Amino acid sequence: MQVLWKCPYADGRYVTERAWEDAILGACPFHPEGGCGLERLGSYARVAPAGARVPRWWCPRQRASISLLPSFLAARMTGTLAEVEAVVAAVEEAGSVSAAVDAVHPPEADDAIGLPCALRSIRRRVRAVRAALVAIGTLLAGRFAGVAPTVTAFGAALGLGFGSVLVTLRGLAERHIGALPTPLGLRARGRG
Ligand SMILES: [Zn+2]
Structure with a gap:
């Protein structure tokens, strides 16, 4: 565990x-x-x-x-929470996964992973973070009721820019950490 x-x-x-x-x-x-x-x-x-x-x-x-x-590392996902947050923020800013893919995984990068892998990786992060934000909205309803499950909306609610939203939320939700889905919390999911 x-x-x-x-x-x-x-x-x-x-x-x-x-x-x-x-x-x-x-x-x-x-x-x-x-x-x-x-x-x-x-x-x-x-x-x-x-x-x-x-x-x-x-x-x-x-x-x-x-x-x-x-506490700065993503759970059951590669990298840091800030890196996961950057991917999700890029998708929110671009408006869709396909519109964000070149910014998140430039095809000319040395470690380019190919379009299907890039799309899968981004979708997995977007889906997992959204599930975690929905859970936080429920677990901490007194503070985040009505906040959309996006890092943009949670960042605005916290008065924070991108880069520290997920780490901050993990800290606020610490006593629920076992019930909170990965990559923020430690609740194992079937597939994420
Ligand atoms: Zn023991």
Whole structure:
């Protein structure tokens, strides 16, 4: 399972400081009372940001691994929340996925992935973020009732520009993190 980690570093500094080496899991999420023999299980690499690793533990009683997801990283999706947000914002600004595809995945880029992959990747991000924003609108209805499930609308409601909307929302919805869909929350979805 994944547990959210309020890591003091984001993005580049997370990698240069090798922040995962200093991560501490205060208590086993399955056995908060302790005594289950929780042990450190090293770390695993994320595809992006390059060089980033996620610290992991093992609970022998539950026979399950527990990883600490730094709060700036997307859950079950490549990259950071800010990167996911940039893709969704580009689609909202362009008006459609097809209108945004060249801006998000330039065909002449060194790491061009081809149009079908680019469209699939963008649609997956748009769909997942929309589901998460709909959930936040419900979970935090007192604050976000009537706000459209777009990063543009949530950014306006928060008084924030693009780049920090999703990270901020994750923080505001922290106590619902297990019920919130990925990439913001940690609720596993069948396919996303
Ligand atoms: Zn345990």
